Amino acid sequence: MRYFFYLFIFTNLLYGFDFNTQANYDRLALIKYMETKFKDPLNNIYQFFPYSNQSQLKNFTKNITKDQFIHGIYAFDKESQKEKNNQLVSFPFAPNIQNGQYLYKRYIQQCIPYPTVFGDYPKFNKKTNQIITLSNAIMQCAKKQHLDIGDNGWNYYSGKTADVEAYISSISAKAKNKIDIKIPTKEAFNAYQNGKKEYYSKRGLLNISCASCHIQGAGKKFNNQFLSPLLGQINHFPVYKTSKQDIFTLEYSISQCSYKQGETPHKPDGKWMANIIYFMSYSSNTTPILQDTRR
Numbered sequence: 001m002r003y004f005f006y007l008f009i010f011t012n013l014l015y016g017f018d019f020n021t022q023a024n025y026d027r028l029a030l031i032k033y034m035e036t037k038f039k040d041p042l043n044n045i046y047q048f049f050p051y052s053n054q055s056q057l058k059n060f061t062k063n064i065t066k067d068q069f070i071h072g073i074y075a076f077d078k079e080s081q082k083e084k085n086n087q088l089v090s091f092p093f094a095p096n097i098q099n100g101q102y103l104y105k106r107y108i109q110q111c112i113p114y115p116t117v118f119g120d121y122p123k124f125n126k127k128t129n130q131i132i133t134l135s136n137a138i139m140q141c142a143k144k145q146h147l148d149i150g151d152n153g154w155n156y157y158s159g160k161t162a163d164v165e166a167y168i169s170s171i172s173a174k175a176k177n178k179i180d181i182k183i184p185t186k187e188a189f190n191a192y193q194n195g196k197k198e199y200y201s202k203r204g205l206l207n208i209s210c211a212s213c214h215i216q217g218a219g220k221k222f223n224n225q226f227l228s229p230l231l232g233q234i235n236h237f238p239v240y241k242t243s244k245q246d247i248f249t250l251e252y253s254i255s256q257c258s259y260k261q262g263e264t265p266h267k268p269d270g271k272w273m274a275n276i277i278y279f280m281s282y283s284s285n286t287t288p289i290l291q292d293t294r295r
Helices: 002-015 021-037 054-058 066-075 078-087 094-108 134-144 159-174 186-200 210-214 250-260 271-282
Strands: 123-125 130-132 239-241 246-248
Touching (some): 094 159, 130 186, 130 271, 159 246
């Protein structure tokens, strides 16, 4: 027994601890939970969908598998699928992608040389010991060049930043890349754990957490809208909002969630936002990148 203990210590000293182990366990547990929950929603009503409308659950798609969750609510609700298909026949934000391509090649390519990197963000910066989201990377590049920062220029919620992200997402999706987040150091693992803690922590006037809506509440209705699952959720950002006829970043959606639950939204460029996106992104590791998801 002592031999195996010392072998374990020696191996980890030699090769380093795998800081992805716990996060990967969390990810696999999430997949199992979601696939079990949506295997037969009507039959699982008492376990996973208490107080839900049975007629709505009858209209849910059964046996959804891991990669299908990237479609959000359209993965399980047939009525939403029809509504989406009837809303817009053409690709809704093609102009945003075209503008994003121009902005990327003119301003951002010098900082992010290849546009197929959507699935690699967020990244952990070993020099600063901080998480860098894709929005962080784009905004830092814009600031270095003293570009116009603000509501009508480069910002964390929409506009030029969202357009560049749409272009990067489109190229990454065409390359058939998948979400591939790494946890390379202890500090990176601590950031992941912090993001996980915040995701499950109840906050705001409603005293609910992100997990209340997007894990336990996935597939239920809030404010007359179905709640999307955490699994595959980050894959289709930036997302097109039909009510505003524009695209918005993940930071925007998280800030809106905070506001709706009665909490002061966190800074889009702060540690809280970066860590929670790090956790959310790792939770979707190995799933494909998607575009053309509308809300």
